Amino acid sequence: MTQAAKLLYTARTHTGGGRQDGMSRSSDGRLDVRLSPPGGAGIGTNPEQLFAAGWSACFEGAMEIAARKRKITLPRKCAIDAEIDLLLDEGAYSLRARLNVSLPGLDREVARDIVDEAHQTCPYSKAVRGNIDVAVALT
Template sequence: MTATTLFTGTATAKGGRHGHSATSDGSVSVDLGMPKNGVLEPGKTTPEHLFATGYAACFGSAVEAVGGQKKLDVSDASVTVAASLQKSDSGFSLAVKLTLKAPALSKEQAQEVIEAAHQMCPYSKATRGNIPVELAVE
């Protein structure tokens, strides 16, 4: 099976977690920082925020696709991704908690949608087996 590239987003970072990152087309340009005592300097963001934003948007599209396939109302659904930087004896890693809020669905329907979307979403496919991803329904 041959894959067809639909879009490529390109970004360059300089200065690591205390530097700057921007996309080649200028659509994203951010100063990066590392929170101190849980507080991030105003006007800065983290790689975890950027990852969470992308994952939430991508997963939201998967929720919409699954809703359409299953003829379920996901029009008011929202996806929240909490991406955590973790440190252990073996080094740094990421963990994700993915929460689906779908007011028009029962808890069972929302659970069915989140699980199916997790199989479909490209971010979920990329992270599967690499980082812990917790699924939750609100």
């Protein structure tokens, strides 16, 4: 990070109990969730769902910026279906991701350019680049 970088926001959470039977709360109280293992019988969500929600929301914001640069308005019904896989391979856990982007009504080539630019600029995409397998599809 350069010295000229401007801090825009810091998210703060407190988590206890982990994914087995935990909870996570944000410092401002807007997030207050129970945690449970993926596919388990627990009543809470899991970190993979939270990651999918955060990444897809951020990615849509990056698409909005890319569209504005082109003087295009994103379709009102644009959507991202994010899938985060939790993998176990030879005793080690890892993640794999798919972002399925829908931009109905946009020219396919223009939509592809917006999605590609968003994937280059989205902070979540940048954070995982080279660390996990990611597929970004235009549906």
